[in-house]
Amino acid sequence: MKKLMAMMLAGMMVFSLTACSGGSEETTAAQTEAAETTAAAEETEAAETTAAEASGEPLIVGTEAGFAPYEYMVGDQVVGIDMDIAQAVADKLGRPLEIQNMDFDGALLAVQQGKVDFVAAGVSVDPDRAKVMDFSDNYVDSTEVVVVNAAEPAVTEPTGEQLTGKVVGVQQGNIADLWVSNPDNTEPSEVKRYTKFAQAAEDLKNGKIDCIVMDELPAEELVASSEGALAILEGDPLFVDQYAIAVQKGNTEMLDVINEVIAELKESGQLDEIIANHVGSGEAEEETEAGAETEAAETEAAETEAAETEAAETEAAETEAAETEAE
Numbered sequence: 001m002k003k004l005m006a007m008m009l010a011g012m013m014v015f016s017l018t019a020c021s022g023g024s025e026e027t028t029a030a031q032t033e034a035a036e037t038t039a040a041a042e043e044t045e046a047a048e049t050t051a052a053e054a055s056g057e058p059l060i061v062g063t064e065a066g067f068a069p070y071e072y073m074v075g076d077q078v079v080g081i082d083m084d085i086a087q088a089v090a091d092k093l094g095r096p097l098e099i100q101n102m103d104f105d106g107a108l109l110a111v112q113q114g115k116v117d118f119v120a121a122g123v124s125v126d127p128d129r130a131k132v133m134d135f136s137d138n139y140v141d142s143t144e145v146v147v148v149n150a151a152e153p154a155v156t157e158p159t160g161e162q163l164t165g166k167v168v169g170v171q172q173g174n175i176a177d178l179w180v181s182n183p184d185n186t187e188p189s190e191v192k193r194y195t196k197f198a199q200a201a202e203d204l205k206n207g208k209i210d211c212i213v214m215d216e217l218p219a220e221e222l223v224a225s226s227e228g229a230l231a232i233l234e235g236d237p238l239f240v241d242q243y244a245i246a247v248q249k250g251n252t253e254m255l256d257v258i259n260e261v262i263a264e265l266k267e268s269g270q271l272d273e274i275i276a277n278h279v280g281s282g283e284a285e286e287e288t289e290a291g292a293e294t295e296a297a298e299t300e301a302a303e304t305e306a307a308e309t310e311a312a313e314t315e316a317a318e319t320e321a322a323e324t325e326a327e
Contacts (some may be wrong), residue, residue, distance in 0.1 A: 004020035025136040048098065058098035061086040061193065062107035062116035067171075068221045070122040082120035084274045085139065085245070088261045089118075105173040106135070111246050117254060119246040122215060122225075126173035127140045133249055136258045138242035143216040144176055146238055147223065150231040154210035158233045160186035166210040167192060169200040175241050176213040185239075195223055205229045213238060217279060224280075 013074075047306055059110055063082060065071045071080035078099045090097035098105075107115065111119045125135045146158040155162045162185040170177040172193035192209050195199040201222055203209045216221075216237070223230045246304050247254045265271040 029073060048128060056096060059086075059090040059095040060098045060100060060116045062100050062110045062119045062122040064104040064107055064195075065101045065292040066198065067215075069217055069275070069280070070215075071120070079278070079279050081140070081274055082122065082245075084278075085119045085261070085265065085271075086118075088265060088270075089258055092257055092261050104171060108173065108246065111248055114248050116151060117247070118258065120274045122174070122218075123241050123246050124178075124241045125244050126175065126178060128178075129246070134245070134251065134255055136245040136255060137262050139243045139262050139266070140243050140275070142175075142240050142243055143237040144213060144241060145216045145219050146213050146233045147201075147212040147214060147219050147230055148203055148210070148227055148233060149207065150226075152207070153231070153233070155233065158235045158238045160238070163188055163211070163213070165189050165209075168196060169203060169209040171195070171214065173201075176215075180213055191286040201226060201230060215241075221280075228298050230279060267268070 004224060038240055057264060061083070063071045065073050065078045065080070067080075070082045071078060073079075078101050078130075083099060085096050086099070089270065100110070104121060107116070107119045107121055108123070108129070110116045122142070123129075123135075125138065127242050129135075146155055146163075148155050151231060163180060167190045168180050168186075168188040169192045170180060172195055177191065177193060180188055180191055192200075192203070194203075197212070200209065202211045202281060204212055205226070212222075213235075214217075216232070219232050223232055245258050247258070262271075265274070
């Protein structure tokens with residue numbers, strides 16, 4: 001009996017050890033497979049990145065070039081603070097930079113859909129935006145101000161209370177649009193949205209809107225080019241914001257590179273130099289374009305006058321010849 005029980009116990013121990021051994025082998029196999037899958041995915045991602053760099057595939061940045069000094073036009077080229085940062089990112093990756101100029105809302109949609117690699121357009125970090133796209137570290141603080149008609153200001157102080165009941169102009173989709181549309185901040189009679197600040201400036205000059213809410217640096221450019229027609233209200237800023245670069249949700253690889261570049265530009269002092277290089281440049285470009293347009297208009301007027309004079313002289317000569325022939 002004792003022998004029989006001893007044999008049964010021995011058999012149970014053997015079975016138990018076998019079962020444990022089998023489970024351990026299955027767990028180890030599963031862990032090995034998972035590790036191999038992760039390694040393969042990382043190798044594939046790295047290979048794709050290397051292939052993009054090796055093939056010279058463009059790095060595409062979306063922007064809206066009506067927001068000097070951050071992005072603006074010089075001839076047919078888009079330049080500005082954001083474009084210099086974008087170029088530094090492209091240089092870091094060893095890829096050529098391709099700039100796609102579009103409406104602000106369109107740029108934000110493009111990055112969500114993966115049609116551009118990132119958006120650099122004075123983009124403010126907002127909780128709602130953060131749900132559908134990822135943001136880099138901020139690279140500049142934005143001070144929001146109120147621009148008015150200098151001769152007949154409909155608003156006298158940069159406060160939410162002063163904007164209540166007014167027609168307020170903003171760039172469609174930017175942080176000022178979100179701020180003035182929030183009833184906790186103010187309640188305008190109408191928020192008029194523009195794709196270009198130049199359009200808003202013309203409406204403000206003509207009394208179609210009461211003010212514009214916008215970033216201080218572009219506001220300074222806008223006012224300087226208005227020849228005294230517009231002014232920035234003095235006082236505390238309406239609110240303060242930060243700008244960052246937007247990437248497609250989950251694109252951590254691109255985000256890491258952008259953050260690295262921003263950190264390097266800040267630490268080296270290059271970011272301050274970039275900002276200094278572009279502040280006032282948008283105004284100068286607008287003045288150059290305005291001068292070119294004026295010169296072209298004067299040239300056209302002179303040519304028209306000369307043509308009219310020549311036509312009049314020809315007609316007079318023909319009339320005189322006809323009278324002589326008649327005599």
